[in-house]
Amino acid sequence: MNAPVLAVSNLAKHYRRGGQPFPAVDDVSFSIGPAETLALAGPSGSGKSTIARLVLRLIEPDVGRVEFEGADFLALSGAALRARRARFQMVFQDPLSAFNPRATVARVLDDPLRIHGLASRTERPRRIAALLERVGLEAGLAVRAIHEISGGQRQRVAIARAIATRPSLIVLDEAVSALDVSVRGQILKLLLDLQRQERIAYLFISHDLGVIRAVAHRVVILDAGRIAESGEARAVIANPQSAIGKALVAATPRLNRTRP
Amino acid sequence: MTALLSIRDLSARYRRDGVELLALNGISLDVEAGERLAIIGESGSGKSTLALAIAGLLPRGARIDGTIDWQASQFQTPRSGEIGSSVAGAPALKVGEGDDDSAISPLAGEMSGRTEGGAKDRQPLHLRPIGGRDVGFVFQDPSSSLDPVMPIGKQIAEVARTHLSLTWPEAYAKAKTLLERVRLPDPQSALRAYPHQLSGGQKQRVAIAAAIAAGPRLLIADEATSALDTIVQAEIVALIRRLVAEDGMTLAFISHDIALAATLADRIAVLRHGELIELGETRQILNAPRHAYTRALLDAHLGLDADPLLDRQGASA
Amino acid sequence: MSRLWRFFRTPEAIAGALILALLVAMAVAAPLIFPGDPQAIAGPALLPPFQDWSLPLGTDRLGRDVTAELFHGARTSLAVGLAAAAAALFIGAVVGTLAGFAGGLVDEVLMRVTDAFQTVPSFLLALAFVSIVGPSLGVVVGAIALGAWTGPARVARAEVLSIRERDYVAGARVIGMYPLEIAFREVLPNALPPVLALSSVIVAAAILTEAALSFLGLGDPNRVTWGGMIAEGRAVLRTAPFLSIVPGIALVLTVLGVYLAGEGVVESSAVRRSLS
Numbered sequence: 001m002n003a004p005v006l007a008v009s010n011l012a013k014h015y016r017r018g019g020q021p022f023p024a025v026d027d028v029s030f031s032i033g034p035a036e037t038l039a040l041a042g043p044s045g046s047g048k049s050t051i052a053r054l055v056l057r058l059i060e061p062d063v064g065r066v067e068f069e070g071a072d073f074l075a076l077s078g079a080a081l082r083a084r085r086a087r088f089q090m091v092f093q094d095p096l097s098a099f100n101p102r103a104t105v106a107r108v109l110d111d112p113l114r115i116h117g118l119a120s121r122t123e124r125p126r127r128i129a130a131l132l133e134r135v136g137l138e139a140g141l142a143v144r145a146i147h148e149i150s151g152g153q154r155q156r157v158a159i160a161r162a163i164a165t166r167p168s169l170i171v172l173d174e175a176v177s178a179l180d181v182s183v184r185g186q187i188l189k190l191l192l193d194l195q196r197q198e199r200i201a202y203l204f205i206s207h208d209l210g211v212i213r214a215v216a217h218r219v220v221i222l223d224a225g226r227i228a229e230s231g232e233a234r235a236v237i238a239n240p241q242s243a244i245g246k247a248l249v250a251a252t253p254r255l256n257r258t259r260p
Numbered sequence: 261m262t263a264l265l266s267i268r269d270l271s272a273r274y275r276r277d278g279v280e281l282l283a284l285n286g287i288s289l290d291v292e293a294g295e296r297l298a299i300i301g302e303s304g305s306g307k308s309t310l311a312l313a314i315a316g317l318l319p320r321g322a323r324i325d326g327t328i329d330w331q332a333s334q335f336q337t338p339r340s341g342e343i344g345s346s347v348a349g350a351p352a353l354k355v356g357e358g359d360d361d362s363a364i365s366p367l368a369g370e371m372s373g374r375t376e377g378g379a380k381d382r383q384p385l386h387l388r389p390i391g392g393r394d395v396g397f398v399f400q401d402p403s404s405s406l407d408p409v410m411p412i413g414k415q416i417a418e419v420a421r422t423h424l425s426l427t428w429p430e431a432y433a434k435a436k437t438l439l440e441r442v443r444l445p446d447p448q449s450a451l452r453a454y455p456h457q458l459s460g461g462q463k464q465r466v467a468i469a470a471a472i473a474a475g476p477r478l479l480i481a482d483e484a485t486s487a488l489d490t491i492v493q494a495e496i497v498a499l500i501r502r503l504v505a506e507d508g509m510t511l512a513f514i515s516h517d518i519a520l521a522a523t524l525a526d527r528i529a530v531l532r533h534g535e536l537i538e539l540g541e542t543r544q545i546l547n548a549p550r551h552a553y554t555r556a557l558l559d560a561h562l563g564l565d566a567d568p569l570l571d572r573q574g575a576s577a
Numbered sequence: 578m579s580r581l582w583r584f585f586r587t588p589e590a591i592a593g594a595l596i597l598a599l600l601v602a603m604a605v606a607a608p609l610i611f612p613g614d615p616q617a618i619a620g621p622a623l624l625p626p627f628q629d630w631s632l633p634l635g636t637d638r639l640g641r642d643v644t645a646e647l648f649h650g651a652r653t654s655l656a657v658g659l660a661a662a663a664a665a666l667f668i669g670a671v672v673g674t675l676a677g678f679a680g681g682l683v684d685e686v687l688m689r690v691t692d693a694f695q696t697v698p699s700f701l702l703a704l705a706f707v708s709i710v711g712p713s714l715g716v717v718v719g720a721i722a723l724g725a726w727t728g729p730a731r732v733a734r735a736e737v738l739s740i741r742e743r744d745y746v747a748g749a750r751v752i753g754m755y756p757l758e759i760a761f762r763e764v765l766p767n768a769l770p771p772v773l774a775l776s777s778v779i780v781a782a783a784i785l786t787e788a789a790l791s792f793l794g795l796g797d798p799n800r801v802t803w804g805g806m807i808a809e810g811r812a813v814l815r816t817a818p819f820l821s822i823v824p825g826i827a828l829v830l831t832v833l834g835v836y837l838a839g840e841g842v843v844e845s846s847a848v849r850r851s852l853s
Contacts, residue, residue: 097743115754215569252564255518
């Protein structure tokens with residue numbers, strides 16, 4: 001097995017609720033290999049989104065170690081951290097709230113190229129057009145405002161922004177949960193294509209075991225901030241061992257179709 | 261089976277920033293008394309507009325054409341071409357069949373559609389059942405449908421008191437019974453709790469208790485479980501199934517999730533772009549969908565038995 | 578376009594806009610209609626209004642044309658009011674954004690400074706400032722802004738506190754944007770609407786403060802101001818009350834106009850917000 005892109009060990013974050021500390025994330029360890037999809041599943045409040053924000057350092061963990069591309073990610077600060085972020089990206093659940101409400105598509109895609117000095121000012125419009133085409137959108141969409149385009153198009157723009165800096169890992173925080181099912185399939189397919197072609201690893205956060213089973217290699221099931229069980233995604237979902245895993249599988253709606 | 265309500269040629273238009281949107285286009289549909297009907301569709305399909313139209317909750321400014329007939333009682337709006345012909349004469353009210361409290365009692369209410377230029381599309385008085393009493397409505401987000409500064413017991417008791425003419429002590433006793441029925445832990449102390457003290461699933465249980473407090477004939481659940489996680493969603497669906505069976509209510513279950521709808525519904529109506537494209541028994545919709553769009557929706561569902569999109573051979577781990 | 582239309586739907590907004598338009602027209606036309614020094618002697622002293630149609634509003638104690646003074650005074654009131662409000666909103670928005678976005682010690686220090694400014698009555702602050710530095714138009718503007726920026730700062734901070742938790746701010750951090758760029762390019766523009774809603778109150782207050790300073794003789798001595806005119810008229814209040822009443826009415830109408838128009842703008846944008 002290749003060296004992991006991300007290795008998380010003994011990660012913990014406690015919040016105070018009514019004066020009592022309660023663990024949002026407690027002693028969580030996992031790793032993700034290159035071009036691998038690791039899913040974090042669990043009910044709401046199980047800590048899966050908190051973990052995403054901790055490893056990305058949008059919030060700081062209390063204890064634990066986060067190693068990204070072989071280096072201590074928690075030791076970075078300032079310009080070094082900002083530069084490193086180019087390789088470690090995120091796509092949010094609601095593509096509308098994930099963008100500045102005043103932004104245009106062009107600006108959203110221009111920012112990462114400008115900040116990381118990936119293209120000169122004159123070159124950027126061409127790069128933006130190429131990014132849009134890469135995610136299956138027309139280059140002409142660049143001039144539109146973010147609030148004018150459809151939800152599916154927005155999520156494609158969010159993916160284009162995330163891949164603009166050629167990351168090795170993208171956190172997908174419920175990235176397909178707000179989409180219509182017909183759009184969801186297309187977006188998942190796009191993500192898998194990108195993974196195959198650019199060898200991007202995904203930390204795939206979802207409450208939907210059906211989606212996880214369809215796209216993830218491995219799954220970690222969380223309950224109240226702790227890992228309840230983990231393993232190969234289809235095996236765990238087919239035969240969950242933990243109580244929470246069993247409850248999640250039982251609660252997932254099934255289409256009882258007589259297959260043609 | 262008798263129809264609780266018959267929808268004929270129902271269209272609804274909104275005007276937003278000067279552009280008219282056709283949210284519903286010529287919907288005809290019977291809701292049978294006592295059935296569990298799922299109305300499914302993707303965003304923009306008009307499923308919520310239809311739910312609001314049935315409940316008489318469409319915002320002012322929405323233009324409605326077509327009819328929704330509640331049993332014997334009439335509910336009539338004219339076509340836009342007939343403006344003026346029937347404005348003054350509201351159709352004669354016929355009191356709904358059935359026993360006094362649970363019967364659908366039409367209420368005259370005015371819905372005026374005003375256009376931006378100040379011209380008024382006049383609409384006649386139209387008849388609708390009393391919201392809260394004859395139709396219970398559960399919204400997607402319980403945090404915004406419950407009053408944040410009123411104890412939940414009072415919110416439920418108020419519904420019971422208003423529609424059932426109870427005294428406050430009777431209404432509170434009723435509220436406690438309802439909280440027991442929706443399986444809220446410790447209903448006695450929950451009466452005095454505020455919404456922010458409850459979890460999302462508990463809030464939705466309270467919202468359901470309030471919706472059924474007056475003993476409605478029809479319960480409309482509009483994406484009532486979409487904001488909840490899978491486990492809580494399954495619990496709420498089970499709760500709705502039990503309450504509907506116990507009270508003999510008719511259920512209209514609005515959802516974007518065809519698999520979830522199928523676990524609950526006797527019949528499924530599929531909406532797309534404001535049109536009803538398929539309506540049938542759940543078994544028929546699942547196993548022999550007539551419309552290509554329904555088939556596409558079923559194929560897009562990623563269940564625990566679906567073929568994975570992921571190419572296992574490409575995995576590195 | 579539709580926003581402008583909504584603005585003009587309320588009668589208050591129309592009244593406010595008319596008054597402001599008149600004021601701006603007076604200010605712009607002043608050097609054209611009354612070229613030369615408005616403080617020059619134009620006729621006999623203490624000529625009452627409506628006697629001589631070349632001097633429609635009469636003359637003051639020194640025989641200066643009250644109409645000309647009124648028109649030129651509009652320039653001062655408007656210039657000082659707008660400049661002071663713009664300065665106050667700018668300082669307030671920057672301080673509030675920095676405090677709210679940075680949090681921690683920076684927030685604590687900036688907000689205690691804001692408290693300090695807020696506890697001193699703004700008029701006393703302006704008075705002291707002008708007394709020390711000396712009266713000139715720029716100093717008066719600065720003095721008024723010094724007492725008026727705290728309100729915008731608090732509103733901006735509150736707004737920034739809610740905006741900084743949004744996903745798009747997290748998104749900007751994830752792509753490696755520099756914190757100050759996040760604060761001023763991503764957060765500040767979205768925090769501005771409620772801050773700008775304060776502008777009508779601040780402009781109105783600034784015009785009144787300027788008038789009060791001038792009344793006390795702390796205005797720019799080289800410019801005609803309405804406050805100065807009222808002060809001038811005070812000496813002959815019994816014999817020629819119009820000398821104080823005319824600029825007083827102008828002042829009241831101006832403040833009313835600014836306030837009504839400002840409310841109209843807030844109202845129309847509030848409708849817009851609730852619709853979206």
